[in-house]
Amino acid sequence: MTTSGVASKARFSAQARLRALQADIMDLILERELEAGDPLPTENELALALGVGRNTLRESLKVLQALGVVEIRHGFGMFVAPSNFDALADGMTFRGRLSLRHKGDEALELVDVRQALESGLIGSAMDKMTAGQLAAVEESVTRMEELAAAGEPFVEADAEFHRRLFEPLNNALLISLLAVFWKVYRQIHLEVGTGAEDLSEMAAVHRRIYEAVAGGDKALAAERLAHHFDGIRHRIYEVIEK
Amino acid sequence: MTTSGVASKARFSAQARLRALQADIMDLILERELEAGDPLPTENELALALGVGRNTLRESLKVLQALGVVEIRHGFGMFVAPSNFDALADGMTFRGRLSLRHKGDEALELVDVRQALESGLIGSAMDKMTAGQLAAVEESVTRMEELAAAGEPFVEADAEFHRRLFEPLNNALLISLLAVFWKVYRQIHLEVGTGAEDLSEMAAVHRRIYEAVAGGDKALAAERLAHHFDGIRHRIYEVIEK
DNA sequence: CAAACAATATTGGATGTCCCACCTTCTGTT
DNA sequence: AACAGAAGGTGGGACATCCAATATTGTTTG
Numbered sequence: 001m002t003t004s005g006v007a008s009k010a011r012f013s014a015q016a017r018l019r020a021l022q023a024d025i026m027d028l029i030l031e032r033e034l035e036a037g038d039p040l041p042t043e044n045e046l047a048l049a050l051g052v053g054r055n056t057l058r059e060s061l062k063v064l065q066a067l068g069v070v071e072i073r074h075g076f077g078m079f080v081a082p083s084n085f086d087a088l089a090d091g092m093t094f095r096g097r098l099s100l101r102h103k104g105d106e107a108l109e110l111v112d113v114r115q116a117l118e119s120g121l122i123g124s125a126m127d128k129m130t131a132g133q134l135a136a137v138e139e140s141v142t143r144m145e146e147l148a149a150a151g152e153p154f155v156e157a158d159a160e161f162h163r164r165l166f167e168p169l170n171n172a173l174l175i176s177l178l179a180v181f182w183k184v185y186r187q188i189h190l191e192v193g194t195g196a197e198d199l200s201e202m203a204a205v206h207r208r209i210y211e212a213v214a215g216g217d218k219a220l221a222a223e224r225l226a227h228h229f230d231g232i233r234h235r236i237y238e239v240i241e242k
Numbered sequence: 243m244t245t246s247g248v249a250s251k252a253r254f255s256a257q258a259r260l261r262a263l264q265a266d267i268m269d270l271i272l273e274r275e276l277e278a279g280d281p282l283p284t285e286n287e288l289a290l291a292l293g294v295g296r297n298t299l300r301e302s303l304k305v306l307q308a309l310g311v312v313e314i315r316h317g318f319g320m321f322v323a324p325s326n327f328d329a330l331a332d333g334m335t336f337r338g339r340l341s342l343r344h345k346g347d348e349a350l351e352l353v354d355v356r357q358a359l360e361s362g363l364i365g366s367a368m369d370k371m372t373a374g375q376l377a378a379v380e381e382s383v384t385r386m387e388e389l390a391a392a393g394e395p396f397v398e399a400d401a402e403f404h405r406r407l408f409e410p411l412n413n414a415l416l417i418s419l420l421a422v423f424w425k426v427y428r429q430i431h432l433e434v435g436t437g438a439e440d441l442s443e444m445a446a447v448h449r450r451i452y453e454a455v456a457g458g459d460k461a462l463a464a465e466r467l468a469h470h471f472d473g474i475r476h477r478i479y480e481v482i483e484k
Numbered sequence: 485c486a487a488a489c490a491a492t493a494t495t496g497g498a499t500g501t502c503c504c505a506c507c508t509t510c511t512g513t514t
Numbered sequence: 515a516a517c518a519g520a521a522g523g524t525g526g527g528a529c530a531t532c533c534a535a536t537a538t539t540g541t542t543t544g
Contacts, residue, residue, distance in 0.1 A: 015314070017497085018304065019332070026336045035344060043525065053499040055297050058526085062260065062301040063308045067333030074256040074525050075506030083337060083348070088330060090261070091309030094268045095325060102277060106325070109415040116416075120362025173351035174358075256505085256526055284495065295528040300497090316496050317535035 021060040024050050026069060029080055040070060040078040083172065089180040093187045100191055104240040107188050108233065114181035115229040121166060121174070122225055123218040128168040134214060137164045141203070141210045148203040155186065161206055165213070185232065192235045263302040266292055268311065271322055282312060282320040325414065331422040335429045342433055346482040349430050350475065356423035357471040363408060363416070364467055365460040370410035376456060379406045383445070383452045390445040397428065403448055407455070427474065434477050 025046070034040070041049065047057040061078065064070045068084030092110065099106035140161040147154040159182050166174060205228055212221035267288070276282070283291065289299040303320065306312045310326035334352065341348035382403040389396040401424050408416060447470055454463035 019329070022329075022332065026332075030336075030339060030343075033343065036340070042523085047499095055300075055500085055527095056498055058297075059301050059304045059498095063304050063329065064333070065257075066305040066308060067329060067336075069333050069336055072257070072525070073507080075523080076508070077524060080340075087261075087264075087305065087309060090264065090268075091306070091311050094272075094311055097272060098278070098322075101272075101275065106415060109413045112411075112413055113416050113419065116363050116366070117359065121358050124358070169354075171351045171354055173348060174355050177355065259526085286495090289528095297529085298527055301527095314496070315536080317494075318537075319495060 018060060018063075021050065021052060021056070022064055025060060025064060029069075034080050036080050036082050038080050040080065042077065083176055085176045085180050089183045092180060093184045096184050096188050097191055100188065100236070100239060104236050107236050110181065110184055110188070111229055111233055111236070114178070114185060115226055117174075117178065117181070118162065118166070119222045119226040121169065122213070122221050125166050125168045126213055126216065126218055126221065128170075129213070130168065133164065133168050136167075137161065137213065138210055140164055141206050144203040144206055145200075148199040151199070153199065154203070158182075158202075158206070159186075165209075188236070189232055192232070192239050260302060260305075263292065263294060263298070264306055267302060267306060271311075276322050278322045278324050280322050282322065284319065325418055327418045327422050331425045334422060335426045338426050338430050339433055342430065342478070342481060346478050349478050352423065352426055352430070353471055353475050353478070356420070356427060357468055359416075359420065359423070360404065360408070361464045361468040363411065364455070364463050367408050367410045368455055368458065368460055368463065370412075371455070372410065375406065375410055378409075379403065379455065380452055382406055383448050386445040386448055387442075390441040393441065395441065396445070400424075400444075400448070401428075407451075430478070431474055434474070434481050 028046075028049070029040070040046065043054055043057060043061070046061075047054045050057065061070060061072065065072050065081070066087035068081055068087075071079045071081035071084075073079070096107045096110055140157050143157045144154045144161065147157060159179070162178060162182055163175060166178060205224070209221060209224045209228060212224050270288075270291070271282070282288065285296055285299060285303070288303075289296045292299065303312060303314065307314050307323070308329035310323055310329075313321045313323035313326075315321070338349045338352055382399050385399045386396045386403065389399060401421070404420060404424060405417060408420060447466070451463060451466045451470065454466050
């Protein structure tokens with residue numbers, strides 16, 4: 001259940017202890033009914049309360065920080081954190097880059113999942129999109145076109161376009177997940193060679209997606225959104241094949 | 243390009259240092275062209291190579307372990323790991339439980355994302371599903387029905403059903419993500435009260451999903467899959483309202 | 485000779501201690 | 515009243531030391 005592969009026996013104890021400690025910390029937060037933003041006990045207090053050494057406790061705390069459970073502020077204290085998937089993005093980016101050096105499976109899987117999410121959810125997003133939100137999407141497209149015309153890359157505008165596209169769903173988790181996928185996607189794109197020459201073509205692709213959304217044609221929007229990912233997928237294939 | 247010994251003077255918050263250290267470790271893996279399963283240097287060697295203390299290094303390593311980047315085996319060594327999202331699941335479960343005590347936003351968002359993923363991808367999965375895989379899905383349904391008839395819960399069979407449903411896509415990342423969502427979903431389900439009385443109804447819901455899949459009706463399968471999540475969503479609403 | 489056992493080297497696991505860096509707050513001067 | 519500096523508390527980090535688990539090696543034993 002845990003991991004495929006070597007099923008050693010006592011390897012659980014070490015790993016289990018760390019995870020039990022993480023669970024203890026989370027339980028403590030839940031038991032004390034702390035909300036996001038509330039302070040946690042100090043490291044020394046926690047170490048004493050949980051019966052472990054401070055360094056051991058810190059290892060768990062850093063994991064919880066990476067998972068977005070706690071926020072640690074040097075010299076100030078530790079707090080229950082709002083969701084934060086940055087570390088997850090780093091880990092997945094690493095996996096993508098690692099896989100590119102061999103068969104590229106994970107990189108392709110990542111693109112597939114992102115495509116499925118965006119392409120599958122665009123319909124619902126269009127249902128709830130207000131005129132103002134639609135205008136914000138077009139603003140992003142316009143900025144991409146301007147940057148493309150100037151020969152400059154438009155990393156941030158691209159991210160913003162996709163973020164605004166799914167803002168109507170009002171789902172912070174989804175936005176975070178898409179941000180993770182976008183970040184990893186971007187890294188893979190860089191690694192794989194962006195083909196900097198077709199900047200204007202990329203902007204045009206986004207313009208066509210916008211037009212489908214503005215026109216209310218869900219099927220067309222989903223299709224164009226899906227097509228948007230074909231480029232990088234083919235590029236990954238090329239890198240793998242050679 | 244490890245940039246070990248970054249001459250950072252100031253302004254680098256502790257958080258940035260930790261993440262830089264994680265990045266250094268990942269870069270080291272990439273630079274040495276290590277594949278999954280390959281051994282990493284020992285803790286002491288790494289600490290020396292990266293110019294940090296052993297405890298500091300361990301904090302980063304534990305994070306990387308939680309992110310599924312490295313696998314740590316007591317007394318044996320550290321290795322580049324296959325993907326492992328268990329820790330992520332714990333973190334998200336925590337967030338879900340935390341949110342249930344207040345507004346429940348994140349719990350609902352989680353269900354929404356899972357629904358979107360499963361409902362949106364079932365069509366592609368059906369395209370690629372073999373007869374054998376379809377039979378495996380039915381086997382899971384049958385087992386659920388048997389357990390329901392015996393009055394026993396069918397946690398594992400439920401998970402297996404959904405896993406097998408998307409196995410044809412051959413996307414390990416997707417399977418892992420769905421496993422995470424399923425795990426969190428189940429925890430929320432427990433927290434929110436499962437309504438143990440409708441076991442047979444739950445089995446029947448899965449049977450109907452299977453029938454739609456077997457019949458090749460993608461739209462119907464997607465709809466029934468989506469309906470499958472309405473129950474828990476309403477239950478979460480009830481918990482929040484009161 | 486081979487299998488079983490035991491000692492050992494190597495590795496990560498955990499803790500305590502000491503000091504540093506950072507942030508807030510209080511306090512005293514201007 | 516406003517600003518600057520001191521003080522206290524917090525997390526950040528490095529060692530040193532010991533514990534625990536694993537694989538290897540060497541010996542014993544049938």
